[in-house]
Structures are given as structure tokens and as C-alpha cells.
Amino acid sequence: MSEPSHPHRSHTCGELRPEHIGQRVKLSGWAYRVRDQKHNVFIDLRDHYGVTQLTFDDSQPELIARAREVRPESVLRVVGNVVAREKPNPKLETGEVELRVERLEVESPCETLPIQVQIPKGESDRADEEGRLRWRFLDLRRERLHRNIVLRDQVVRHMRDHMHAEGFVEFQTPILTNSSPEGARDYLVPSRLHPGQFYALPQAPQQWKQMLMASGFDKYFQIAPCFRDEDARADRAPGEFYQLDMEMAYVTQEDVFGVIERMYAALPEKVQVPGASPKRVQQFPFPRIPYWDAIDRFGTDKPELRFGLELCDVSDLFASSSFALFSDAIGLGGRVKALRIPGGAREGKGAVRRLEKHVKDLGYGGLPHLIYGDDEVGGSIAKQTTPEERAGIRERLQCASGDLVVFGCGSRAAAAKVLGEVRLEVARQRSRGLSVREVGEVFAKTRQPTLRAAIDAGGYVKAFRISRLALAGRDWRSILGEEAVRAGEDGTAVLVSAWEKKGPTEGPLREALHPKVLKTFEKLVGCAEGDVVAIAAGTSEGSSRALSELRSRACQALDLPDPDVLAFCFIVDYPFYELDEEGQLAFSHNPFSMPQGGLEALETQDPLDVLAWQYDICCNGVELSSGAIRNHRPEIMYRAFEKVGYTREQVDTEFGMMIKAFKHGAPPHGGMAPGVDRTVMLLLDEPNIREVVAFPKNQRCQDLLAGAPGYVYDRQLRELGLRIDLSAHGTRCPHCGTEAPPREHVDAHGYRRVGCDRCIPGASEA
RNA sequence: GGGACCGUAGCACAAUUGGUUAGUGUACCGGACUGUCGAUCCGGGGGUUGCGGGUUCGAAUCCCGUCGGUCUCGCCA
Structure with a gap:
């Protein structure tokens, strides 16, 4: 048989199937796992596309001896024959075949690994952040991160395709530019030709896209790098990040929303995460929520809309109360707000204390609350309130026995904000365990027949847990469906059980879970008494889909955020001005947004009542972007800036380029700039932005691989x-x-x- | 700049809460094994418990300082 002529490979490691049996092929890739049995050696060869099993036997002693010497992550080139496997491996795409190797060359040997590419049993791929960053090229070989970066490409590609399809023109704008009017610290670049002068890296291409509007291009977009010298957060990269920056001429904010919501609505079907349950958009068109509505209902301008638990205004019930904390707040023009947490009191005193600690950690004073029993009412403010007031709350919030009601008071925003934090914390606590985990290891030897058949056919077992569902007196069987054992259409098996101290209550799962591995399973999934646990076995996709369905049903019934749902919304009607810490009037968002009502509003209204054509887009409680219909009228701009203490001359010097452009025929225009990294995080359920960036910096903005910054x-x-x-x-x-x-x-x-x-x-x- | 948590072998984690020679897994080195697939089994090397100081008969453990990491508030569209 002739040798494949290409010097490196005839096929990729993800390509071989039964139809290739009998062919002589050449593969190149990394040695992923080496299983040495002396007379048989197996090497999993991995490349970007997949994994193929190589086999060596002692019919060629010299060859197998060299195969035994191969170190993990060395790059190999092999030639051999594709043969059928005696025992197929359903976990590998190429699992029905293997390559019987006849020639082996080590193209590039690997030294002892500082971090392992194959994640050892019981370890997390999130461990050792510093090592991961220092050896990022190895980290990027690991399955999850490698996959994330590929999926990021799909997101960016979809954004490009969508914007082009909607008639936008893609631009590249200067990186070496001057300081722009955004509020963050600039990165400065010293100029050699003009010693003592500096360029600034753009915090966003804001001015440039407005210039392009003034230049007549109508629809602009750019996958734009933005540079801001500000401190990091889990969802905010220090230094640099990317936005889908867009701007349109002659538009209303609804025109801008249309482009963006069509882009986001189509995203989940364009980007499928392998082995994960598909995402779906909760509502389309996305809800438009006025800023103050969002504050009043959710206590934040980036509301999490996947579950209810909305705040309720109860100021009228306490306006003349003898409870000074509340009546004083109202007397000062503020509010008293309440949040009913259904069943919150049944979760024990510890739960209330945890909520109180949470808000105290955030800097709030405390958490006044009432606990509604069958007849009596307890809680921290039970003694300070009258029976009428407590009955009023019960009626207003429709309280049932076992409910917990927490209160916030202060200004309209402050009263709501603390309860917004409580609302999110309740959801966080109650949805612990909802993320689906791979638990195949625990069931590797199970004899439970339904499960055994599904595992043999598909290879994967996954599980999730609903915290305390069986405790709260709820009928979990009717929420999740009647049978404890189910076989899906595609051969997926599903087992559901409540949990007692000793383990699962239902026979099938108890049978499937050998007593010796029960503890391992409980630790892995985090099972506790009163929880309900669901496991599914089958293919990676099949088991995820089955669990996703169950989970969605549970989330709906229990008012929990469904991890498979994307709840987008636009927040509109932001205030144009606000008071800063010193009580001075300041722009509340972007100084270049158009005040609603234009010049007249600025002249006639209380500045704090003026609204802006300014908006945000949020999803699942995360801000993705803000944007605005811009102020393209110099006279309105001068007046707007005058109110916060700028003279005409200052505006002219600081924003000269913009003013000049707007004095020479500028179209009305507006846009927004959704964050690319955050969009990818959301789609992939990644909790940290570093997981979706190929070469991220650490929290102190250092690149540990490149050694930047440096002298x-x-x-x-x-x-x-x-x-x-x-x-x-x-x-x-x-x-x-x-x-x-x-x-x-x-x-x-x-x-x-x-x-x-x-x-x-x-x-x-x- | 403030707060919380953390720092033990290359890596992940233990150490009965201040008590004998700091353990286990993995990785590394050697050996056994004819179908493994997160292989398994046996053996070996590997430690200034981040660093500095203090308390104590005795510190990985308690205290102070410092360096580093993560999260968070401030900051940030």
C-alpha cells in the first residue's frame, strides 16, 4: 500500500469513521493519553478536530517500545491502517475505529508539563489561575477553553454576518488617537516625534463612529477593541475588551433596538455548545422597561427577568406608622418597599441570617423582616409594627404561612436597591445545584438495567439537583413528571429521586448507586436531605436535553432562574442628569445623548426630571451595553453642558472635533455597543471573562505569558x-x-x- | 484605595482544630500486566507549609506585617 503523500497528514484526528476501514492514513497531533499495557499500547491522538485511538502491539517490538516512551503532549506523526474496534467507545466521534500504527515519528517532544492538559480525576479545569495564565498555550489545548475560543468565533461571525445582512458597513478606526470624553482612565502612548505629547488608546470608538455618521456612511459597525485603565471584575477584563460597536443615522431608538434584538434572538441557534442544553430566548421582541420601572420592580437597572419575586411598594401602609425607621424615611420623601419570599421562613433561621449577612457585607445596615406563620407573625420588626400594619402587608403581598417578607426603606432608589440584592441572593441560594454535572464515573459499574443500556449506548451520565424541593412540602413528582424512571425516545434514561439522609428514596436510583460510591456522588452533586436529584444517561447531547427539559419545568414551578433561558430586555428613559456625591448636577450616563424634549426640556423642566434618549440592553441581570440617540445639535449640547458647569469655550476645546462636525451638517444618529466577551460568557455559562478570551490578563492587568507590562x-x-x-x-x-x-x-x-x-x-x- | 476568602510536593487537596517523622491523589522515574479508553496494580524520588517577625515547652494551625491569587466595594458604558 502506498503512503499518503502529504508530509503531515491525510486526515484529521476527528475524521475517521467506519467507511475509512482498510485505508492507509497519516495523522499528526498531540499525544493526549497514553495507556501502556506492555503488549498493547494505546495512544489517544488529539488535534483541533478530535481524538483518534492509535494502537500498537508486540508484533513490532521496536515500534511498541518507542510508543511506550511517548510523553503526553508530544506532537506525533503516524502512518497506519484504519481498523474496526473490537469494543467501540461511544464517547469518541471516531470511537468505532482505531489506527493500527506502522510508522511513528515524534515530531516535537514535550517536556514535563507544568500544568496538565488532561484534567486529572477529581480536579477542576479552573484550578491554579496563575499557572493557567503563565502557560496559556497549554491551557488553551484543554477541551473546555479550546471549545470556548472556537465558539467565540461563531459568535463574532454571527455578529458580522448579521450586521452586513442588515446593511451595515464595517470600519476600522484609529487605535492611536486622543483622549476621548468617556469617564475612565486612559492608556497613554508617548509620541517620539512630538516629545512630551501623548496619544490615548480609545476607550471606545465613540467619537469616530459619530464622525462617520457626520461623514454620511449611514450604518457603521466594528468589532472594536476598547482600552480602559480600570480595575477588573469577574465579568470585566482589565485593560482591553471587545464591543460590537454600531451606529445608525436618521433613526429612532426603536430602529437601533430592532437591529440588536434580531441579532441576539438568532444567536442561540447559531451557536450550539456541544454537549450542553440549547439556550432559548424568553421573550421576543425584548421587553422595553423604563428605568424607574426597573428600579421599582427589581431594585436595579439591570434586572434579572428569568423569575418573578418583584418588589412591592408599601409606603402607604407605613406613612403614619409609629415605627420611626419607616415613617421617617417616608417623611423625607422616600419609600418603604417589601419583598415576599415564598416559603422563605420554612428554610430555617439560618437562611434569614444568611440574607442579612449578605446585605450587610454589601454595606447596608440590616434587613428588617416579618415571618408569617399560620396565625402569628414573627421576625425582627414584629414588635415595632401594629397588627393592622402586619395584616396590611399580608393582604398586599398575598402572604401564606411560611413566607418571609423583607423590607427596604430610604430614597426611591435606595429602598428598592437593597431588596434587589436580596432578590438575587435568594435566587442564587435556591438555584445552587441546578447546573448539570457529568457524573459518569460514579455509575461506571452500575447494574440498573435501564441506566446500563443507556450508558453502553451513549457513554454519558449527567445530573443536577434541586435544592430542598422535597422539603418544602411540594409535590415534586407532579412538578417533574410521574415516573421515577423514564426512557426517552433516543434511548436516554432518566432517573429522579428525592434525597434522605441515607441517600435516594426512589428504588431505581438507589439500585443504580452502589453504596460504596454514594458518598462520592453526594459530594460531586452536593446532595443534601430534602433535595431532589435527577440524572440522565445517554449521549452527551441526549442526556443534556433530557435534564434541560426537567429543569425548565422545575424552574417554572419554583420561580427560579432557568439556566437555559436568555431573558433580554431594553432599559429605556434614563434620567439625563443626577446629583453626584457632593450634590452637584452631573450627567447620569453619556453626556452626548439627546435629552428627551430637546432644548425646551432643558430650559423649562427641573433638570432631574429630564429624561434622555439613553438606553441599556441587559440579559439575565447582566448589562451587555448601553447606547443612546446622540445629541447632534450644538446649541443643545452647549446648554446641556452649561448646566453641569461647562462654558462654551470648554466644550469647544474638549470636544472640538465633535462640535466642529455637528456645525457642518450632522444627521440625527444613535447606536449602541454590546460587549462581545460578555455575550460569549452568557451563551457559554462561563462565570469569568478569562474563560472566553484567548490571552487574558490577570486581575492586576498583567499578561503572565508575555510578561507584560515590562521594563x-x-x-x-x-x-x-x-x-x-x-x-x-x-x-x-x-x-x-x-x-x-x-x-x-x-x-x-x-x-x-x-x-x-x-x-x-x-x-x-x- | 477599602473589604472578604485563600496560599502546604510540578499540580489538586488532607493533617483529629496548637502536639510525635506533614499525608493522599495526580504528574515525574522504575517495575508488572495481551484490548485499554479518566486503564489498573506494585515500588521510588520529590516539602524552608509564600516570605518576615511575634506568642508558646511546642506553630501548617494563633497574632502582626508583607508578597501573591480570587471575589467584591469604589472606579468603570
């Missing part, structure tokens, strides 16, 4: 006319923290560095 050569600084002066940065060495004033040094390589004498040895003083 530069002394001559570079001289060319730029710069000196380093750390006198305003304390008297500690930035490396070791010792109390030794850092000094500038030029080290042996010519780098200009800062540190104490101990940290930069051998350096000569600059």
Missing part, C-alpha cells in the same frame, strides 16, 4: 524624553515590598528598571 530600554525612554519618578508611589519596593525607597537603575541588558538594591542586583544607579 523598556533606557534609550527608548531617552528618545521619548521621559523620566521615571516614583516619588508619588510610596517608599516601598514594588517587587519585594520592603521599606526601601525604590531607585531607578539601568540593568546589565540596558533595561531601565525600578526597585530596591536587593531586587535588582548588579544594577548601576541611573
Whole structure:
């Protein structure tokens, strides 16, 4: 048989199927797992496309000897024959065949791995954040991260396709530009040709897209890098991130919403996460919620709409109350708001304390609450309130026995905000366990017949847990469906059981779960007494789909956020101004948005009542973007800025480019800029933005792989006319923290560095 | 800049809550094994418990400082 002629491969590692049996093929890839049985050696060869099992036997002693020497993550090139497997592996796409190797070359051997690409049993792929960043190219080989980056491409591609299909033109705008009017700190780039002057990296291409509108391009978009020197969050990358930046001329905000909601509504079907349950959009068109409505109902301007538990205004019940905390707040023009947590009292005193601790950790004073029993009412403010007031609350909120009612008071926003935090915390606590986990290991040897058949055919067992569903006196069987054992149409088996101290109550799951592995399972899934647990076995997709269906049913019945649902909304009618900490009038959002009512509103209304054509898009409690219909009228802009203390001259100098453009025929225009990274996080259920970025920075904005930021050569600084002066940065060495004033040094390589004498040895003083 | 939690072998985690020689898994090295597939079994090497100081007869454990990590408030569209 002739050898495949391509120097590296004839097929990929995800390609071989039974129809290739008998062919002679060449594969290249990484040695993923090596299973050495001396007389038989198996190597799983992995590339971007999949995994193929290579086999070696002792008919060729020299070959198998070399196969046994192969170290994980070495790059191999092999030639061999595709044969059918004696025992297929349903977990691999190529699992029906294997490659009987006849030639093996180690193209690029791998040293001992600093982090393992194959995740060891019982370990998390999230462990050792620093090591992951330092060895990012290895981390990126791991299944989940590799998959995330590929899915990110699908998201970005969908965004591009959608925007083009809607008639938008893609642009690239300057990266070296000047400081823009957004509020964050700038990254500055010193200019060599103009010593002492600086470029700024764009915080967003805001000014440029408005220039393009003034230039007549009508519909602009860009997958735009944005640079902001601000501190990180779990969902906010430090330094840089990407937005789908878009802007349109001659539009209302509804025109902008249409483009964006069509893009997001189509996204879940364009991006399928392998092995995960599909996402669906809760409501289309997306609800438009006025800013103050969102605050009043959810206590936040980024409401989580996947479950109810809305806040209720009870100010009228306490207007003349003898309970001073509430009546004083109302007397000062504020509100008293209440949130009913159904069954909240049945979850024990610990649950109330946890909620109280949560709000205290966030800086609130405490959490006044009432506990409604069959007849009596308890709780922290039971003694300070009258029976009439407590009955009024019971009636207003339709309280049942076992409900917990928590209160917030203060200004309209403050009263709602604390309850908004409680609302989210309740949902967080109650939805613990809802995420689907792979638990195949526990059931590897089960003899439960339905499960056994499904595992053998599909290879996967997954599980989720509903916290305390069986405790709350609810009929969990009717919520989830009658039978404890089900076989789905595609051969997927589903087992459901409530949980007691000793384990599952239902026979089938008890039978499937060997007593020896019960503890392992309980630890893995987090089962506790009163929980209800569902497991499904079959293919990766089949088991996910079956569980997803069950879970959605439970979430609906229990008022929990369904992990498979995307609840988008637009928040509209933001206030144009607000008062800052010193009580001064300030722009509440973007100073370049158009006030509703235009110049007349600015002249005649109380500034705090003026609304802006300013909006946000949120999903599942996460802000994806804000945007606005812009203010393209210089006279309105001067007046708007005047109110916050800017003179005409200041506006002209600071925003010269914009004002100039708007004085030469600018179209009405508006847009928004949804975050690309956050969109991907949402779709992939990733809790941290680093999981969807190929080369992220750590919290302190360092790239541990590239070693950025770093010192530069002394001559570079001289060319730029710069000196380093750390006198305003304390008297500690930035490396070791010792109390030794850092000094500038030029080290042996010519780098200009800062540190104490101990940290930069051998350096000569600059 | 503030707060919370964390830091033990390359990596993940233990250490009966202050008590003998700091353990287990994985990775690494060696051995056994003819169909494995997260292989299994046996053996071996590997530790300044982040660093500095303090309390104590005795510190991985308690206290202070510091460095590093994650989350969070401030900040941020």
C-alpha cells in the first residue's frame, strides 16, 4: 500500500469513521493519553478536530517500545491502517475505529508539563489561575477553553454576518488617537516625534463612529477593541475588551433596538455548545422597561427577568406608622418597599441570617423582616409594627404561612436597591445545584438495567439537583413528571429521586448507586436531605436535553432562574442628569445623548426630571451595553453642558472635533455597543471573562505569558524624553515590598528598571 | 484605595482544630500486566507549609506585617 503523500497528514484526528476501514492514513497531533499495557499500547491522538485511538502491539517490538516512551503532549506523526474496534467507545466521534500504527515519528517532544492538559480525576479545569495564565498555550489545548475560543468565533461571525445582512458597513478606526470624553482612565502612548505629547488608546470608538455618521456612511459597525485603565471584575477584563460597536443615522431608538434584538434572538441557534442544553430566548421582541420601572420592580437597572419575586411598594401602609425607621424615611420623601419570599421562613433561621449577612457585607445596615406563620407573625420588626400594619402587608403581598417578607426603606432608589440584592441572593441560594454535572464515573459499574443500556449506548451520565424541593412540602413528582424512571425516545434514561439522609428514596436510583460510591456522588452533586436529584444517561447531547427539559419545568414551578433561558430586555428613559456625591448636577450616563424634549426640556423642566434618549440592553441581570440617540445639535449640547458647569469655550476645546462636525451638517444618529466577551460568557455559562478570551490578563492587568507590562530600554525612554519618578508611589519596593525607597537603575541588558538594591542586583544607579 | 476568602510536593487537596517523622491523589522515574479508553496494580524520588517577625515547652494551625491569587466595594458604558 502506498503512503499518503502529504508530509503531515491525510486526515484529521476527528475524521475517521467506519467507511475509512482498510485505508492507509497519516495523522499528526498531540499525544493526549497514553495507556501502556506492555503488549498493547494505546495512544489517544488529539488535534483541533478530535481524538483518534492509535494502537500498537508486540508484533513490532521496536515500534511498541518507542510508543511506550511517548510523553503526553508530544506532537506525533503516524502512518497506519484504519481498523474496526473490537469494543467501540461511544464517547469518541471516531470511537468505532482505531489506527493500527506502522510508522511513528515524534515530531516535537514535550517536556514535563507544568500544568496538565488532561484534567486529572477529581480536579477542576479552573484550578491554579496563575499557572493557567503563565502557560496559556497549554491551557488553551484543554477541551473546555479550546471549545470556548472556537465558539467565540461563531459568535463574532454571527455578529458580522448579521450586521452586513442588515446593511451595515464595517470600519476600522484609529487605535492611536486622543483622549476621548468617556469617564475612565486612559492608556497613554508617548509620541517620539512630538516629545512630551501623548496619544490615548480609545476607550471606545465613540467619537469616530459619530464622525462617520457626520461623514454620511449611514450604518457603521466594528468589532472594536476598547482600552480602559480600570480595575477588573469577574465579568470585566482589565485593560482591553471587545464591543460590537454600531451606529445608525436618521433613526429612532426603536430602529437601533430592532437591529440588536434580531441579532441576539438568532444567536442561540447559531451557536450550539456541544454537549450542553440549547439556550432559548424568553421573550421576543425584548421587553422595553423604563428605568424607574426597573428600579421599582427589581431594585436595579439591570434586572434579572428569568423569575418573578418583584418588589412591592408599601409606603402607604407605613406613612403614619409609629415605627420611626419607616415613617421617617417616608417623611423625607422616600419609600418603604417589601419583598415576599415564598416559603422563605420554612428554610430555617439560618437562611434569614444568611440574607442579612449578605446585605450587610454589601454595606447596608440590616434587613428588617416579618415571618408569617399560620396565625402569628414573627421576625425582627414584629414588635415595632401594629397588627393592622402586619395584616396590611399580608393582604398586599398575598402572604401564606411560611413566607418571609423583607423590607427596604430610604430614597426611591435606595429602598428598592437593597431588596434587589436580596432578590438575587435568594435566587442564587435556591438555584445552587441546578447546573448539570457529568457524573459518569460514579455509575461506571452500575447494574440498573435501564441506566446500563443507556450508558453502553451513549457513554454519558449527567445530573443536577434541586435544592430542598422535597422539603418544602411540594409535590415534586407532579412538578417533574410521574415516573421515577423514564426512557426517552433516543434511548436516554432518566432517573429522579428525592434525597434522605441515607441517600435516594426512589428504588431505581438507589439500585443504580452502589453504596460504596454514594458518598462520592453526594459530594460531586452536593446532595443534601430534602433535595431532589435527577440524572440522565445517554449521549452527551441526549442526556443534556433530557435534564434541560426537567429543569425548565422545575424552574417554572419554583420561580427560579432557568439556566437555559436568555431573558433580554431594553432599559429605556434614563434620567439625563443626577446629583453626584457632593450634590452637584452631573450627567447620569453619556453626556452626548439627546435629552428627551430637546432644548425646551432643558430650559423649562427641573433638570432631574429630564429624561434622555439613553438606553441599556441587559440579559439575565447582566448589562451587555448601553447606547443612546446622540445629541447632534450644538446649541443643545452647549446648554446641556452649561448646566453641569461647562462654558462654551470648554466644550469647544474638549470636544472640538465633535462640535466642529455637528456645525457642518450632522444627521440625527444613535447606536449602541454590546460587549462581545460578555455575550460569549452568557451563551457559554462561563462565570469569568478569562474563560472566553484567548490571552487574558490577570486581575492586576498583567499578561503572565508575555510578561507584560515590562521594563523598556533606557534609550527608548531617552528618545521619548521621559523620566521615571516614583516619588508619588510610596517608599516601598514594588517587587519585594520592603521599606526601601525604590531607585531607578539601568540593568546589565540596558533595561531601565525600578526597585530596591536587593531586587535588582548588579544594577548601576541611573 | 477599602473589604472578604485563600496560599502546604510540578499540580489538586488532607493533617483529629496548637502536639510525635506533614499525608493522599495526580504528574515525574522504575517495575508488572495481551484490548485499554479518566486503564489498573506494585515500588521510588520529590516539602524552608509564600516570605518576615511575634506568642508558646511546642506553630501548617494563633497574632502582626508583607508578597501573591480570587471575589467584591469604589472606579468603570
